[in-house]
Amino acid sequence: MNNTGNTSQNNLQVFSWNSLPEVLKSILPQNYSYLIENFNELPSYRTTESFIIPQFELDVFVDIDNEEKAREWFMAFESKSKTTMPKTKRYEFKGKHVLFCEMRHCIHSDKVKKKQGSREINRQQSSWLRNTNCTSTIHLRLERWRIELSHPLEVNIKFTHNHVIISAESLSFRRVNEKVRERFLELFKDGHSPASAMYTHEDELYLSAADEQELLLLLADRASNPDYDYIFNLFRQYRQDSLGDRNGSAMFRRLAEVVNDYNNSGKGRAILQEYDSRSGKAFILCVVTGLMSRVHEKILQSSEICYMDASASFEPLNTSITLLYTSCAVGALPFGLFITSDELEITLEKALNLLKSILPQHSFYGRGAQLGPKIFLTDDSSAERNALELCWPESIRLLCTFHVLQAFWRWLHNSKHYINKADREPIMQKMKEILYAPSDLEMHKYYCEFKQRFYGQYSISSITQTL
Numbered sequence: 001m002n003n004t005g006n007t008s009q010n011n012l013q014v015f016s017w018n019s020l021p022e023v024l025k026s027i028l029p030q031n032y033s034y035l036i037e038n039f040n041e042l043p044s045y046r047t048t049e050s051f052i053i054p055q056f057e058l059d060v061f062v063d064i065d066n067e068e069k070a071r072e073w074f075m076a077f078e079s080k081s082k083t084t085m086p087k088t089k090r091y092e093f094k095g096k097h098v099l100f101c102e103m104r105h106c107i108h109s110d111k112v113k114k115k116q117g118s119r120e121i122n123r124q125q126s127s128w129l130r131n132t133n134c135t136s137t138i139h140l141r142l143e144r145w146r147i148e149l150s151h152p153l154e155v156n157i158k159f160t161h162n163h164v165i166i167s168a169e170s171l172s173f174r175r176v177n178e179k180v181r182e183r184f185l186e187l188f189k190d191g192h193s194p195a196s197a198m199y200t201h202e203d204e205l206y207l208s209a210a211d212e213q214e215l216l217l218l219l220a221d222r223a224s225n226p227d228y229d230y231i232f233n234l235f236r237q238y239r240q241d242s243l244g245d246r247n248g249s250a251m252f253r254r255l256a257e258v259v260n261d262y263n264n265s266g267k268g269r270a271i272l273q274e275y276d277s278r279s280g281k282a283f284i285l286c287v288v289t290g291l292m293s294r295v296h297e298k299i300l301q302s303s304e305i306c307y308m309d310a311s312a313s314f315e316p317l318n319t320s321i322t323l324l325y326t327s328c329a330v331g332a333l334p335f336g337l338f339i340t341s342d343e344l345e346i347t348l349e350k351a352l353n354l355l356k357s358i359l360p361q362h363s364f365y366g367r368g369a370q371l372g373p374k375i376f377l378t379d380d381s382s383a384e385r386n387a388l389e390l391c392w393p394e395s396i397r398l399l400c401t402f403h404v405l406q407a408f409w410r411w412l413h414n415s416k417h418y419i420n421k422a423d424r425e426p427i428m429q430k431m432k433e434i435l436y437a438p439s440d441l442e443m444h445k446y447y448c449e450f451k452q453r454f455y456g457q458y459s460i461s462s463i464t465q466t467l
């Protein structure tokens with residue numbers, strides 16, 4: 001047995017890596033020499049993406065005499081050949097004559113169970129991990145008796161991939177190209193979020209690729225197309241470096257610059273009050289865009305009615321956004337908005353006064369910023385209503401009927417007020433009649449009926465107080 005092996009190897013030609021045929025150079029690791037027993041070139045395969053994949057069978061011996069080096073060689077092989085070949089069968093080391101033995105199939109083979117969820121698989125990679133019933137295999141075997149020979153490690157390769165062999169696995173671990181990293185920083189500077197920067201960058205890759213082959217490579221390669229985690233972390237780092245804390249002084253300096261640029265752009269106007277916890281100054285940012293300015297100028301209803309509504313819980317600092325708008329035939333149209341760090345009356349009053357200072361001359365259809373619109377419609381918020389009264393004392397403040405009825409409905413159903421269940425519905429009905437009465441006279445009539453029917457039973461004064 002020993003002798004046969006020895007003799008057969010002696011008859012084989014030793015190739016330094018440099019002297020290998022080109023096709024083998026492209027897959028076999030450098031810095032080793034090879035004893036080729038069998039090299040059988042097969043007709044090459046054309047993938048659906050028009051990649052030409054060389055096909056061959058190779059039986060070869062490598063100058064490696066221990067398991068550790070054999071594993072090293074295999075890793076170099078995966079990297080060099082851009083293939084991913086997971087282990088598919090564990091051979092029993094029968095007796096002591098086998099030191100190392102592994103059978104591996106291509107990741108696109110049906111022999112390989114795809115480990116979903118073991119690592120985040122991104123959009124591009126998932127299509128690369130599809131099963132194409134690839135038949136490519138590699139078999140490594142190191143037998144004890146061969147160790148004395150010049151080339152002990154036996155390798156049998158069936159290079160019969162039926163798909164693009166550039167492996168998403170290996171490409172997805174590549175370091176992100178420095179130029180790509182800089183491009184992302186540029187996108188962040190232009191105001192992109194991590195997600196929008198990722199989409200913009202992908203679009204750029206689509207445009208830059210000369211053909212489909214190049215595009216596939218660019219998309220799968222982490223060096224040119226980093227994953228979302230990388231982009232998100234880069235963004236966090238960028239924000240930390242350039243803006244500091246969300247509430248830090250660097251952030252407000254940057255915001256002041258943005259406001260300044262906006263005011264110089266001619267697109268609209270904005271004004272800022274910096275947050276200062278020591279002096280108790282709330283954060284306020286008021287904006288009147290070009291569109292808002294035109295609504296003041298062109299829409300008749302601007303002089304008549306202004307709705308004011310605040311919403312919050314949009315971001316981690318939970319700032320409140322208050323929108324002022326009017327309504328006309330096309331629906332709601334905006335007048336202006338302000339963002340505040342709280343909803344206290346003193347903050348809202350300051351915010352409204354700041355907003356007044358940036359309203360256009362022709363605001364409220366020519367009534368002007370000082371006079372304001374005829375009517376304000378608000379939620380049942382005393383802070384809002386009081387602030388409006390201080391800033392626009394001439395205007396009438398109304399509650400929206402929806403909020404009035406809602407508040408009344410809650411009052412009726414509150415057990416503290418001892419309203420009989422059976423009475424709740426008729427009281428609500430009467431309340432609606434009063435609210436929707438088309439004239440003073442009728443309203444008075446409904447009010448009297450209301451008193452007559454429920455007087456004595458309940459303290460009417462407490463009911464009417466809620467109106």
Ligand SMILES: [Zn+2]
Nearest residue numbers: 106134136161
């Ligand atoms: Zn394959």
